[in-house]
Amino acid sequence: MENFPRPAVSVDASELKERQRFLMDSSPFHFLPRTEIEIVAANLEVEKYLPGRVLFTQEETIVTHIVIVRSGSLERIIEQDGKQRLKEILGPGRTYGGISLLFNNSVSTSTLRCMTEASVYRLDRENFFRLCIKSSAFARFFSSSYDADSQKAPDGIFRDISGLGEFETQSSFLSRTVKDMAQVFPSCAESTPIRDAARMLTASRRSAVLVTNDDGQPAGMITDYDLRKKVIVEDRSPDGPAGEIMTAPLITIDSDAQVFEALLNMMRNQVKHLALRDNGTTTSMITERDLFLAQTLSPVFLIREMTLAQGLDELKACYARLPKLIGKLIDSGARSFHLNSIITALTDEMLRRVMDMAIEDTGHPPVEFAFIVFGSEGRKEQTLKTDQDNAIVFEDVDENDLESVTRYFLNLGTRVCDWLHEIGQTHCEYDIMAKNPLWCQPISQWKKYHRKWIESDDPDGLLKAGIFFDFRLGYGREEMVKSLHMSMFRRLREWPGFLRHMAQSIMHYTPPLSFFGNFVLEEKGERKGGLDIKSAMRLVVDFSRIYALQGGIAEANTIRRLEAVHRLGSIDKETLDNLTDAYEYLMFQRLKHQASMVGEKGAPPDNYLQPANLSSIERQALKEAFKRIRTAQGKLRLDFFLHFP
Secondary structure (H helix, E strand, O other), X not given: OOOOOOOOOOOOHHHHHHHHHHHHOOOOHHHOOHHHHHHHHHHOEEEEEOOOOEEEOOOOOEOOEEEEEEEXXXXXXXXXXXXXXXXXXXXXXXXXXXXXXXXOOOEOOOEEEEOXXXXXXXXXXXXXHHXXXXXXXHHHHHHXXXXXXXXXXXXXXXXXXXXXXXXXOHXXXXXXXXXXOOEEOXXXXXXXXXXXXXXXHHHHOOOEEXXXXXXXXXXXXXXXXXXXXXXXXXXXXXXXXXXXXXXXXXXXXXXXXXXXXHHHHHHHXXXXXXXXXXXXXXXXEXXXXXXXXXHOOOHHHHHHHHHHOOOHHHHHHHHHOHHHHHXXXXXXXXXXXXXXXHHHHHXXXXXHHXXXXXXXXXXXXXXXXXXXXXXXXXXXXXXXXXXXXXXXXXXXXXXXXXXXXXXXXXXXXXXXXXXHHHHOOEOXXXXXXXOOHHHEEEHHHHHHHHHHHHHOOOHHHHHHHHHHHOEXXXXXXXXXXXXXXXXXXXXXXXXXXXXXXXXXXXXXXXXXXXXXXOEOOOOOOOOOOOEEHHHHHXXXXXXXXXXXXXXXXXXXXXXXXXXXXXXXXXXXXXXXXXXXXXXXXXXXXXXXXXXXXXXXXXXXXXXXXXXXXXXXXXXXXXXXXXXXXXXXXXXXXXXXXXXXX
């Protein structure tokens, strides 16, 4: 934010004036002084969208900017349990994204799609945050809108952002009142000798001493800085009155104000202490350090740190804080889907930074390319134990240029994969990485790969190839990923037997539950008494993948796939609910187990859950999840005419 405003793109004078007029007539920009509106207008980007285009997806899209509707109309939808709970039409002058940035970990609170052809202005989050700091009226507009949404929405619609612990989600942190975090500070009269005030400061271990007037009301404060600058540097007598060196007047804030307002107040006034007003009296203070310590375990803070990180060492330090963050969010009651979204946002940002550094080091790419991610990263279901599964797809080039172009991208892929490994994302055990020449190929070769996998009837080959059907863009050109999806689905329509072979290959695996309903556990070694929860979850992943591929669904996330498959009519509501509940519960237990291993035991995370360490209720829920998965396998067997053993 310190660099605000960013260098603006050259804008025609008449267009610039039109933008300024538009903003002055739009809330909350009309709260800003004209000079700020002129700066904002020059920093806007213009985008045009066709009807049906989805700009943001609820609980999934990471918001990097706010949009202001310039023309046309957007439809804002909030869903809960698959049902529409809130619908709103956003016309010209309306904004979206501010609440998500301020109160929901930068995760979109709603789904936003175009109803008609629309044109929007985009304002990046750095500029947006700067405006919140500069104008309290501008910031209050979004705080009030957030409260209004919470009132309109039914109970539970924002359950992801209303935890119970101190280190909850970012919205919970920002929505707390300052009196919940304030502390009582020592105080002295204005006539108290400076020496005594200094002793009080040292004994209290606080960062300041309040100084009161004759009426007993705080008039100012003394900090360590005041003692150094006004006593030692200026050679003032320590026997003089404290009132002579105090910092005054105090910047105050109502005790019922939200932490959100306190942060803005501190940044606006460039102070590190705020005195709390409670019924006209000032009794305690809140400090920048209090807010910093609480906020450092928030996703927004960590993403910001990653964005500003200079070099691999700082990125590695940021990534190392992820397990502790997830552990605290688990303690506060966050859902597994939200946890996966946070991990995905952080790892995506890390990849973006690493790619930028690698390209700067390697040189500009000779042709367009896409760095794609597979497996759990491709499904946006990463946990705390994850390795790399990635590849590079680049444009087809002339045969004479292929060697040099391939050499460039192999060099780029090697740098990226090795740097990710250094940061904490380990190399793939099976070498499915962009540094492997097999997986650094032109797009025509990737289409041949898909054809080979789809036309194969080798069970082992199909199992190994499954990972390559869960992919998305990690960095680069989106159109290349779309082209791969189109080619893949076209080949699947021509070779429908592939899905039956894939279904047959996964039927050899069953949930770790015996015929009599007991857990099937590891019998020896260091994993004795444990069960592989990742393998059990893979059955749901495989189930959703097969039906998604059958329906031509490009979505890779398991829960989203199941929802899309249900909309097509391939599975009923009961199957959807059963598998969704089972998968989310298993994911939660998996993340909880991994966070515990890292946080409490200081051990590398694994996927082997120990049922003996669970409560009886948790063990029963685990068994129920496995039973539901086994039932879904029965449906798969019937739908694809598979032989019974």
